[in-house]
Amino acid sequence: MAHTKNDILTILGTPIKPGESKEVNFDVANLHTSTPINVPVIIERSKKPGATVLFTAGIHGDEVNGVEIVRQIIAKGINKPKRGTTICFPVINVFGFINLKREFPDGRDLNRVFPGSSSGSLASRVAHKLIHEIVPHADYILDFHTGGSGRFNAPQIRVVKDDEQLNEIAEIFGAPFVLYSKNLNKSFRHTCAKLGKPLLLFEGGKSFHIDDVVTNSGVNGAKRVLNHLNMLNSKFKVSTPKKDCIFISESKWKRAKYSGMFKASAKISSKVQKGDVLGNITDPYGKFNYFVKADNSGYIINVNEAPIVYQGDALFHISTALRE
Known part of the structure; x- marks a missing residue:
């Protein structure tokens, strides 16, 4: 959607000319x-025509690390493009963010009501407005999330397996892992895919938590994508990822065999071998100690950091097959 010199972008009723903030x-x-x-919603336009990139976070109100990534993109001026336009929307679910709750006040998960409705629930109305008033202007979308409560995600990009364009941008982003996962029905990602809008979903860290490694991974990835689109201001350096991106085509959760107090010893993002001890579950009375072992060799992409677990709780997310 490259703009011409006289191209005025109207977002939420406000006209923005090329070169305006x-x-x-x-x-x-x-x-x-x-x-x-x-x-x-912060919009930065260059006088030179180019692509439009939308940065979003805070679809879930408790996922503050995603908000922090977009905040840094704005605060550092990474969003001021050399050409084209950037749109930053750091807190989509502001109602949840105010209360530090994942859902909207009515209990609805915003990421399960897309594309929404102008006369539906509050979450549905927010989804509808986002899809109709902001998304149409974007050529690319980077959406930042974190893991759930107590479950820490390694920095990763999630895309569908068979989309060549998304695979290419995911590799350029350069997070340590790319996890192939299907688009969930009624999610933001699924709706954008149906509209033909390429969306990279970034996951990293856990809710109610800001982690420097996760934040840096998200900010550096955003810079690499902007640089690839020839949009990144020349004052910013683009780092090369420390190691090649690992594409995970299949993975599974290692679940708790017993309830008890849990301590993980295996580190996030590390490679483990089948039979390795990953952590242990104990009881409060010092009578019982069970070692959690890996069922297969693979990379650990999520660790449960909760001190108490119940039988069946997800403890570790481990890759079972990599892209060939």
């Missing part, structure tokens, strides 16, 4: 106290 307000509903909520 604007902060527009994404508002859907007031708080229950009737206090208005102004959710800023």
Whole structure:
């Protein structure tokens, strides 16, 4: 969607000319106290034509590390493009973010209501507005997430297996891992795929937590993608990933055989061999100690950091097959 010199972009009713910077307000509903909520969307346009990249985070209100990545992209000026346009939307689910809750106040998961409806639930209305008023302007979307409560994700990109364009951009992003996963129905990623909008979903860290390694992986990946599109301002250096990206085509969870107190000893992102001790489950009374062992060799892409686990809880996410 390369723009011409006279191309005016209108987002949420605000016109933005090439060369302009604007902060527009994404508002859907007031708080229950009737206090208005102004959710800023930051738009930076170069005078030179080019692609439009949308950075999003905070679809789940407790996933603050994703918000931190987009915050740094703005604070460092990475979003000021050499050509083209960037749109930064750091906190989509501001209602959840205020309460540090994953869902909306009505309990709905925003990532399960896309493409939404203008007359539906609050989450559905936010989804509808995002899909109709912001997404149409984007050529590429980078959406930042974290793992769930207590479960720490290695920095990773998630894409569908058979999309060549997404595979190429995922490799350019340069996160340590690319995990092939299907698009979930009614998710932001699934809706964007149906609209023909290439979306990279970044996962890293866990909810209620900001981790420097995860943040750096997200920010550096964003820089590499912008650089690939010839949009990155020349004052920024692009780092080469420390090691080649590992594409994981299949993986499975190692689950707790017993309930108890849990301590992981295997490190996130490490490679383990079948039979290696990954951690142990004990009881509070010092009578019982069970060693959790790897069922197969592979990379650890998620570690449960909760101190207490129940039988059947997911402890480690381990790769079982890599891309050939």
